[in-house]
Amino acid sequence: MTRVVPVGLFAAGVAALLAAGGPPAAARQDKKADALPPPAATSDVEAVEKVLLARKDYEASLKKLWQHYTTTGDKLRQKWTEDELMAYHLMFKPSYNLDVHDVPPPTLQATTNVREANELYRMAMEYRGKGTGTEYVLNMRRAEVLLREILEKYPNSDKIPEVAYALAGLYESRAYNQMDRAARYYERSFQWARGSRTDARLRAAILYDRQLNERSKAITLYRDVVEHDIDPERIRTAERRLAELTGGKK
Structure with missing residues (x-):
C-alpha cells in the first residue's frame, strides 16, 4: 500500500534539508562580501595558465573550423561555428589571477609612437560602448581584444596609458563587472603616464573603497x-572620503 505524505510535511522536510545544507545565519556573510573575489593563491598559477591556453586553443580551433566550412561551402556548419564563436565571446570569462598573463607590470615605458598601435586603438574606440543588448556586449569584447593586442604587441607604445584607462572602463562596465580588474588597470593608467591628468587615481580609489572593500589601498590612493x-573637485572628493575613513587624520 502506497503511503501518501501530506504536502505540508513534504514542504517542511524540504525546508529543513535546505536549512541543514547551509551555514548558520551568524556565519553567513553579506551578499556584497560574498561577491568579492578573494586573493588568488600562488598555487593557482599553473592551473590558470592552462585555462588561458585552453581558451585560446578553443577559439583558434573554432576559427579554423569556420574557415574550413566557408571554403567548402557548408553553410549550415559555418553557421554553427559562428553561433558557437558568438556564444564563446559572450560567455563570462573572469581573470582568476590578475598577475598571470593579464595585467602587465607597472614598469612599462610609454615612449614610442607606434602607428599600428594607434590604428588598433582607433578601431577599439569605434566598437566601445556601441549597440544594445547582445550587440553591445559583443562590441565591448571586440574593443577588449583590440586593446589587449596593443599591450601584447606594442608594450612601449605611447598610447598604453590610454589603453589601460579604456580597459579599466570596459571591465567596470555592465558587460564585464570585474571590479578588481578595472581597479588594477586604472592604476596602470597613471603608473604608465607620469603627470597623468585623468581621474584614474580617484576611480581606482573608489573601486577599492566601495566595491572591493580594500580600505587601506583606497586610503593610499x-x-x-x-x-x-590638479583637479579641485577630485581633490575635494578625495579629502572628504579620507576624513570619513581616517577620522580626519592626514
Whole structure:
C-alpha cells in the first residue's frame, strides 16, 4: 500500500534539508562580501595558465573550423561555428589571477609612437560602448581584444596609458563587472603616464573603497589624489572620503 505524505510535511522536510545544507545565519556573510573575489593563491598559477591556453586553443580551433566550412561551402556548419564563436565571446570569462598573463607590470615605458598601435586603438574606440543588448556586449569584447593586442604587441607604445584607462572602463562596465580588474588597470593608467591628468587615481580609489572593500589601498590612493591631482573637485572628493575613513587624520 502506497503511503501518501501530506504536502505540508513534504514542504517542511524540504525546508529543513535546505536549512541543514547551509551555514548558520551568524556565519553567513553579506551578499556584497560574498561577491568579492578573494586573493588568488600562488598555487593557482599553473592551473590558470592552462585555462588561458585552453581558451585560446578553443577559439583558434573554432576559427579554423569556420574557415574550413566557408571554403567548402557548408553553410549550415559555418553557421554553427559562428553561433558557437558568438556564444564563446559572450560567455563570462573572469581573470582568476590578475598577475598571470593579464595585467602587465607597472614598469612599462610609454615612449614610442607606434602607428599600428594607434590604428588598433582607433578601431577599439569605434566598437566601445556601441549597440544594445547582445550587440553591445559583443562590441565591448571586440574593443577588449583590440586593446589587449596593443599591450601584447606594442608594450612601449605611447598610447598604453590610454589603453589601460579604456580597459579599466570596459571591465567596470555592465558587460564585464570585474571590479578588481578595472581597479588594477586604472592604476596602470597613471603608473604608465607620469603627470597623468585623468581621474584614474580617484576611480581606482573608489573601486577599492566601495566595491572591493580594500580600505587601506583606497586610503593610499585618496592621499595620492590629494598630493598629485590638479583637479579641485577630485581633490575635494578625495579629502572628504579620507576624513570619513581616517577620522580626519592626514
